[in-house]
Amino acid sequence: MPLLEKDNSALVVIDVQDNFLSKLLPTEREPLVERIAWIMNVANILSIPILATAEDVSAGVDMLPRLKALLPQGQTVFNKMVFSLYGQEDIRHALEALRRKDLVLVGQETDVCVAQSAIDLVKAGYRVWVADDATGSPGCHHEAGLHRMRGAGVTVSGIKGIYYEWLRDVPTAIAVEAAMTETPSDLTL
Numbered sequence: 001m002p003l004l005e006k007d008n009s010a011l012v013v014i015d016v017q018d019n020f021l022s023k024l025l026p027t028e029r030e031p032l033v034e035r036i037a038w039i040m041n042v043a044n045i046l047s048i049p050i051l052a053t054a055e056d057v058s059a060g061v062d063m064l065p066r067l068k069a070l071l072p073q074g075q076t077v078f079n080k081m082v083f084s085l086y087g088q089e090d091i092r093h094a095l096e097a098l099r100r101k102d103l104v105l106v107g108q109e110t111d112v113c114v115a116q117s118a119i120d121l122v123k124a125g126y127r128v129w130v131a132d133d134a135t136g137s138p139g140c141h142h143e144a145g146l147h148r149m150r151g152a153g154v155t156v157s158g159i160k161g162i163y164y165e166w167l168r169d170v171p172t173a174i175a176v177e178a179a180m181t182e183t184p185s186d187l188t189l
Contacts, residue, residue, distance in 0.1 A: 001155050004129060004165040010100040011043040013052040014085065014107030014114055016064050020055075021108070023138045033064065034184040035134040036106050039159045040070040045179050046166055049098050053080040053091065055113065084116035086124060102127045104162055106134035111145030119152045129155045131162060160187060 016036055021029045043050050052071055054063040057079040062068070068077060078091045085091045095103075103126050105118055114135050118128045132146055146156050167173045183189060 001127060003168075004102050004104070004127075004162060006046055006048060006166045006168070008100050009102040009104060009166065010049045010051060010095070010098050011039065012085070012095075012103055012105045012107075012117070013040065013050060013063075013067065014105060014117060015053055015055045015080065015109070016067055016107050017054050017061055018064065019061055021064075021136075023109075024136050025138075028136060031184065031186055032134065032136045033066065035131075035159055035187065037067060037070060038180075038182075038184050038187065039104075039106060039131065039134055039162065040067065041180060042163055042166065042176065044070065044072065045176050048166070049100065050075070051078070051091070051094055051098070053078045053085055053107075055080050080113070083113050084120040085113070086117055086120035101125070102129070104129045104131065106131045106159075108136050109141065109145070110135040110137040111141040111148070112137070115145040115148050118149050118154045122153045127155075128153075129157055129162060131159045132156050133158045160189060163189070 040050060050071060052063055054077050063077045080088060082088045103121055105114055107114055118130055121128045130149055136142060137145055150156055
């Protein structure tokens with residue numbers, strides 16, 4: 001698969017919400033959220049569109065406020081009522097309206113909503129990358145989801161690799177790093 005094209009990319013943030021985070025080990029939760037927040041900040045700096053979902057939004061269930069605050073001004077979180085986001089008409093139309101064919105997926109859960117979305121998106125003709133260090137599922141389900149996606153033609157990479165594919169050169173890297181306020185403690189650039 002060719003490298004990611006920044007001007008053809010969109011970041012898709014799937015279902016990062018407390019009810020799914022609570023299934024992870026306590027030591028996994030904050031690092032996952034930090035990495036997702038970081039890649040969202042990078043996308044914002046590079047003017048890469050972000051599409052976000054939360055599953056079955058209600059009074060007690062929504063995207064984490066910390067991440068929701070990183071969405072572009074006025075952007076809403078899609079209330080996803082299916083496991084594959086591509087199976088919901090309003091989300092599918094929003095993706096099509098972006099006119100971007102390189103999609104980077106982060107979020108939860110790796111073996112269900114992320115995997116089903118990624119596989120459907122590949123089938124629909126998108127080039128799909130999943131960040132293995134910015135997705136999560138409890139226990140062995142994370143690796144099982146990554147394995148399934150690889151077999152379906154999804155590119156599995158870390159956020160560091162995605163970051164440098166979006167940047168492509170040293171001057172851009174210097175400019176983006178100067179604009180960033182923080183980097184996750186477990187990420188070395």
